[in-house]
Amino acid sequence: xxLRIGSNxxxxxxxxxxxxxxxxxHNILDDLLEYINVxxxxxxxxxxxxxxxxxxxxxxxxxxxxxKQIKVNVKVNGTIALTDPxxxxxxxxxxxxxxxxxxxNNSEIEIxxxxxxxxxxxxxxxxxxxxxKEYHHRIFDMFERLSVESEGTGIGLSICKRIVxxxxxxxxxxxxxxxxxxxxxxxxxxxx
Numbered sequence: 001x002x003l004r005i006g007s008n009x010x011x012x013x014x015x016x017x018x019x020x021x022x023x024x025x026h027n028i029l030d031d032l033l034e035y036i037n038v039x040x041x042x043x044x045x046x047x048x049x050x051x052x053x054x055x056x057x058x059x060x061x062x063x064x065x066x067x068k069q070i071k072v073n074v075k076v077n078g079t080i081a082l083t084d085p086x087x088x089x090x091x092x093x094x095x096x097x098x099x100x101x102x103x104x105n106n107s108e109i110e111i112x113x114x115x116x117x118x119x120x121x122x123x124x125x126x127x128x129x130x131x132x133k134e135y136h137h138r139i140f141d142m143f144e145r146l147s148v149e150s151e152g153t154g155i156g157l158s159i160c161k162r163i164v165x166x167x168x169x170x171x172x173x174x175x176x177x178x179x180x181x182x183x184x185x186x187x188x189x190x191x192x
Contacts, residue, residue, distance in 0.1 A: 044084050044086075045082050045083050045084055045167075046082070046083075046084070046085065047080060047081075047082060048080065048081050048082070048083050048084075048085045048088060049078070049079075049080055050076045050079040050080070050081055050088070050113060050122070051074065051076045051077075051078065051079065053085055053088050053089050053092060054074055054076065054092060054111060056089065057089060057092045057093050057096055058072055058074075058096070060093065061093070061096060061097060061100060064097070064100045064101075065100060068100060068103065068104075068105045068106075068107070069105055069106045070100060070103055070105075070106070070107050070108065070109055071107075071108045071109070072096075072108075072109050072110075072111065073108065073109070073110045073111070074111045074112075075110065075111065075112035075113070076111065076112060076113045076122075077113075079113045079115070079120065081120050081188045082188075083167060083188045084167065087163045087166075087167060088188075090159065090160075090163055091160045091163050091164060091171075091186060092111075092122075092124075094156040094157065094159060094160050095124045095160060095184045095186075096109065096111070096124055097156070098156065098157070098184075099124050099125075099126035099128065099182075099184075102126065102128035102129045102182075103126045103127060103128035103129075104127070104128065107126065107127050107128065108126075108127055109124065109125065109126050109127075110123075110124075110125040110126075111123070111124050111125075112125075118189065119187050119188070119189055120187065120188045121185055121186070121187050122185070122186055122187075122188070123183050123184065123185045123186075124183070124184045125181065125182075125183040125184075126181050126182055126183075127181040128181055128182060129178060129179065130175045130176065130177050130178045130179050130180040130181055130182055131173060131175040131177075131178075131182050132175075132177055132178060133175070133177065136172070136173050136174075136175070139157055139173055140157045140158055140160070140161040140171065141158065160186070164186045164187070167188060167189070168189040169186055169187040169188050169189055170186065170187050171184070171185065171186040171187075172184075172185055172186075173185070
């Protein structure tokens with residue numbers, strides 16, 4: 001027998017919940033596949049203009065940025081890195097998407113770089129909800145989420161960590177606690 005959702009309004013909330021659960025499961029499976037595939041990817045380091053990668057990521061996230069009226073300040077000043085541009089894009093996308101997600105409306109996100117010797121440190125700083133120090137070491141673990149209310153699968157930061165480490169870098173977070181914002185740092189070992 002065919003079910004007509006419109007004919008029974010009591011089923012609509014249940015249908016929405018089932019639909020949301022299916023979408024959530026699909027997202028988890030996609031993220032898990034990406035996590036598995038990251039370890040199998042051969043990195044193709046090349047001369048990469050960090051600003052160009054950031055421009056593309058910000059363009060991809062423009063709807064989220066505009067919907068929360070967030071100002072994004074990019075301070076990479078022509079930085080060039082010897083890295084895999086696709087992997088760098090994935091890390092930036094995940095970190096900036098999180099910064100948007102956990103920031104209030106009319107907030108600000110700063111993205112910058114610092115070169116120290118042969119190492120390039122990139123950072124994404126937000127004025128969002130912040131992270132208690134007790135979670136700093138766990139936040140990059142698989143399925144780790146600080147709040148059950150937060151969107152996402154808890155895999156994005158694990159993917160970032162894996163990508164950065166495959167490229168020979170490090171990733172970490174600094175936050176003075178709840179309500180104080182967060183800064184995510186990652187390094188690329190070789191710069192041009």
